[in-house]
Every structure is written in C-alpha cells, then in structure tokens.
Amino acid sequence: xxxxxxxxxxxxxxxxxxxxxxxxxxxxxxxxxxxxxxxxxxxxxxxxxxxxxxxxxxxxxxxxxxxxxxxxxxxxxxxxxxxxxxxxxxxxxxxxxxxxxxxxxxxxxxxxxxxxxxxxxxxxxxxxxxxxxxxxxxxxxxxxxxxxxxxxxxxxxxxxxxxxxxxxxxxxxxxxxxxxxxxxxxxxxxxxxxxxxxxxxxxxxxxxxxxxxxxxxxxxxxxxxxxxxxxxxxxxxxxxxxxxxxxxxxxxxxxxxxxxxxxxxxxxxxxxxxxxxxxxxxxxxxxxxxxxxxxxxxxxxxxxxxxxxxxxxxxxxxxxxxxxxxxxxxxxxxxxxxxxxxxxxxxxxxxxxxxxxxxxxxxxxxxxxxxxxxxxxxxxxxxxxxxxxxxxxxxxxxxxxxxxxxxxxxxxxxx
Numbered sequence: 001x002x003x004x005x006x007x008x009x010x011x012x013x014x015x016x017x018x019x020x021x022x023x024x025x026x027x028x029x030x031x032x033x034x035x036x037x038x039x040x041x042x043x044x045x046x047x048x049x050x051x052x053x054x055x056x057x058x059x060x061x062x063x064x065x066x067x068x069x070x071x072x073x074x075x076x077x078x079x080x081x082x083x084x085x086x087x088x089x090x091x092x093x094x095x096x097x098x099x100x101x102x103x104x105x106x107x108x109x110x111x112x113x114x115x116x117x118x119x120x121x122x123x124x125x126x127x128x129x130x131x132x133x134x135x136x137x138x139x140x141x142x143x144x145x146x147x148x149x150x151x152x153x154x155x156x157x158x159x160x161x162x163x164x165x166x167x168x169x170x171x172x173x174x175x176x177x178x179x180x181x182x183x184x185x186x187x188x189x190x191x192x193x194x195x196x197x198x199x200x201x202x203x204x205x206x207x208x209x210x211x212x213x214x215x216x217x218x219x220x221x222x223x224x225x226x227x228x229x230x231x232x233x234x235x236x237x238x239x240x241x242x243x244x245x246x247x248x249x250x251x252x253x254x255x256x257x258x259x260x261x262x263x264x265x266x267x268x269x270x271x272x273x274x275x276x277x278x279x280x281x282x283x284x285x286x287x288x289x290x291x292x293x294x295x296x297x298x299x300x301x302x303x304x305x306x307x308x309x310x311x312x313x314x315x316x317x318x319x320x321x322x323x324x325x326x327x328x329x330x331x332x333x334x335x336x337x338x339x340x341x342x343x344x345x346x347x348x349x350x351x352x353x354x355x356x357x358x359x360x361x362x363x364x365x366x367x368x369x370x371x372x373x374x375x376x377x378x379x380x381x382x383x384x385x386x387x388x389x390x391x392x393x394x395x396x397x398x399x400x401x402x403x404x405x406x407x408x409x410x411x412x413x414x415x
Contacts, residue, residue, distance in 0.1 A: 024178035027185045028134065030080040031127040034188070037072055038124035040065050041116045066112050070196055073120070083189055086197045108198065115195035119188065126184035133177035140170025245273035292331055296321055300331050301352065309342050313351040322361050322413035329391050330354070330363055333409055336384050337365040345369025345405060356413065363409040371403035 018024065077083040143166045248270040252263065292300040298316040305312035321327065334352055341350050347369030355362045373381060381397060388395045388409055399405035 019174045019178055021178075024181065026080060027178065027181040028130055030076065030185055031123070031130045031181055031188075033076050033080060033127075034073075034120065035124045035127045037069060037076065038116075038120040040069065042121050042124070044117070066109065066116060069116050069120075070112055073115075073192060073196060077189065077192055081185070081189065083192075085192050111195040115191060119191040119195065123184065123188045123191075126180075126188075130177060130181045130184070133173055133180065137170045137173035137177060140166045141174055143167055143170065241273055241276055245270060248273055292327060293324075297327050297330060297354065301334055301354065304331075304335050304338060305352065308338050308350070310347060311349045312338065313349070315352070316354040318354065318356050318361075320356075322356070322411070326361060326391060326411050326413055329387060329393070330361055330409075330411060332387060333363060333384060334365060336387075337407055340373070340381065340384075341365075341367045341369065341405075344373070345371075345403075347403075347405075359413050361411040361413050363411070364406065365409075366404055366406040368404050370401075371399045371405050372401045373397060373399035373405050373407075 074085045077085050143163050248266055252266050252270055255263075255266070258266070291303060297318065301314055301316060305314045322330070334354075338350065338352075341347055345367050347367035350365070350367040353362075353364040355364075384407075385395050388411065391411055393409060393411040395410075396408045397405070398408075
C-alpha cells in the first residue's frame with residue numbers, strides 16, 4: 001500500500017532535518033569553522049580590556065587583518081552554505097598611510113569591524129555551544145552503553161531512574177541541537193550580508209544610476225535611429241516621389257495629343273503622387289523634424305502652430321538649448337497635445353508656452369475647449385504621460401468640465 005502524500009512529505013521532511021542528516025552536519029561544520037576565525041578579534045577585544053591604554057594598536061591590528069578575515073568569512077559562507085557575500089570594491093593601495101586613513105574613514109570598514117568584533121565572537125560562542133550540545137547529547141543518550149562497556153559502581157539509590165533521565169535528556173538535546181545550530185547559522189548569514197557586503201542603500205543607488213544611464217543610452221539610440229530613418233526617407237523615397245510627380249506633370253503638360261482615357265490616367269497618377277509626397281512629409285515630421293536639429297525648438301514648434309487647424313499663440317523663451325532627446329520629447333508632447341485639442345476639445349483657440357527654469361524645461365499647453373480631459377478615457381493623454389515619463393519628466397492635467405484645459409509638463413534639460 002502506497003504511503004499517503006502528506007505522510008510521505010512529513011517523513012521526508014523529518015529525515016531531511018534529523019540529527020544525522022546532511023543539513024544538520026553542514027550547519028554544524030559551518031558553525032565550528034567560525035571558531036578559529038573569531039580568535040584574532042577575540043584576542044584584540046581581550047587585549048583592549050586588559051590594556052586599555054593600547055587601544056590604537058589593537059584597532060590597527062584588527063584593521064590590518066580585516067581584509068584577510070573578511071575574505072576567509074566569505075569563503076566560509078560560500079563553500080559551506082553556498083551563500084555569496086559580494087565583496088566591496090576599494091580604490092587605491094591598502095597598505096599605505098593614505099590607504100589606511102581612507103579605510104578608517106570608510107563606512108564599509110566600520111561595518112566589517114562590527115562583524116569581526118561583535119558578530120564573529122558571538123558566532124564562535126554559538127559554535128562552542130553547538131559542539132558542547134552534540135558531545136553532551138551523545139554522552140547522555142548513550143550513558144547506558146558507557147556503563148555496559150565500562151561497568152562502574154552502580155550501587156547508588158535510584159540509579160536506574162537517573163540513567164533513564166540522562167538518556168531522555170541526551171536524546172532531547174540531540175534533537176534540539178540541529179535547530180539551535182540552524183538558527184545561529186541563519187542569524188550569522190543575515191549579519192554577514194548586512195555588514196561584510198556593500199551597503200544596501202549604496203548598492204541600490206548604484207543600480208539606479210546604472211539603470212538611468214542605460215535608459216538614457218537607449219533613448220539616445222532610439223532618437224538617433226529616428227533621425228536616420230527620417231534622413232533616409234527624405235533623401236531617398238521622398239526625392240523619388242518628387243521626381244515621379246514632376247515627370248507626370250511634365251507628361252500631362254506636353255503630351256496633349258493623348259486620348260482622354262490616357263490623360264485621365266496621367267492626371268490620377270499625378271494627383272496620387274502629390275498625395276503620397278504629402279503623406280510622406282507628415283510621416284517624416286512625425287519621426288523627427290529636420291528643422292528641430294537645424295533651428296531648434298522655437299522654429300519646430302512654430303511649424304506645428306502654423307499647421308494647426310485653430311489659432312495657436314506660441315511663446316518660447318530659451319536662453320540655451322536643452323539636450324537633443326529632451327528637445328525631441330518636448331516637440332512631440334506639444335504636437336500630440338495640439339492634435340488632442342483639435343480632435344476632442346472643441347476649442348476655438350490654444351496657447352503654448354515654453355520656458356526654461358533652471359535645469360527644467362517647462363511646457364504649458366492650454367485651450368478654451370469643453371474640458372473634461374481624462375487620461376483613462378483613451379484620448380492620447382496616456383501616451384503623452386508615457387512619453388514624458390520616459391525622460392523622468394512630470395505632467396499635470398487640469399481639465400474641469402466646461403474648461404479650460406491646461407497641461408503642464410516639466411522635463412529635465414540635462415538628460
């Protein structure tokens with residue numbers, strides 16, 4: 001009959017955590033290995049207590065041994081537990097006066113001091129208790145075997161009951177010692193990760209900085225790719241369409257003796273060619289307007305305002321140009337905002353103001369429309385917010401029912 005699932009799991013768990021299991025002996029080996037590594041720090045602490053006037057010498061001794069002790073502790077964690085404690089990258093030579101001063105001023109050094117002077121001795125004491133627990137448990141659990149192997153004077157009162165209590169206490173100690181060892185090992189691992197490795201706050205700050213740099217690189221690469229596509233379309237496909245339209249116009253003007261059906265075909269092809277040129281122009285401007293690179297944000301926004309289906313009051317005041325990626329984001333933000341106004345706002349006029357305030361590029365787009373703009377309604381504001389957020393910008397939309405609507409955007413200039 002097959003063993004039920006829960007019972008089998010309980011049996012497997014008990015076997016994996018028994019006193020003779022690999023789990024128990026691995027933790028025991030780890031705890032015992034910490035005893036010799038704590039001896040230098042324990043000696044220094046003892047020396048500080050016995051000779052308080054020689055504190056600098058004791059601290060210098062631990063400081064010189066700290067890199068070696070840290071390396072050995074990391075090796076202990078990795079080889080016995082499989083726990084990787086990252087190292088701390090230091091710059092400069094360690095065994096010079098300048099290097100020693102920098103180490104003394106380093107926050108990482110004092111965290112390692114805390115581990116070697118406080119945690120390591122406590123872990124070593126726990127290791128001693130673990131060894132004592134195993135030895136005492138084995139001696140007490142097999143006390144009857146010792147008596148059988150080496151008979152002693154057992155003529156004491158209640159000796160049978162006493163030996164039975166010793167045996168029960170030994171078995172209980174053998175069962176408890178692995179869990180005490182596991183708790184000590186777990187606490188030691190937490191302390192090592194916090195004190196021997198790099199600071200978590202600094203590590204997170206470094207990762208944030210790395211992610212910001214990589215994202216800026218991706219944005220620059222995407223912007224450069226848009227510029228390349230715009231240039232290829234402008235210099236390649238657009239020029240061919242212009243040449244085709246000119247040839248069709250020339251054919252329509254010179255070939256006057258063609259049948260009406262042929263002239264109608266030429267007229268239709270000429271009209272389609274001009275419409276394709278106009279659509280390609282819009283596509284090129286949507287990818288990256290050439291005027292933005294040549295003449296800056298003021299000229300590019302002037303072109304948007306001139307093409308808008310409603311009057312746009314434009315005001316641009318920039319003492320110097322922001323980064324190209326920020327310029328491109330600002331251009332597309334204004335372009336999409338004006339497109340939203342034309343499609344949804346039912347406005348009769350619109351205003352666009354661009355200002356630079358310190359390291360922020362401030363955009364304000366307002367209209368006198370019906371208001372009620374909501375990013376959740378799918379009117380393009382959600383995409384606008386994503387575009388602004390791609391460069392760590394902020395967007396605020398104030399659009400009460402009945403209007404007016406004011407969109408305020410702030411972009412960092414130095415991306």
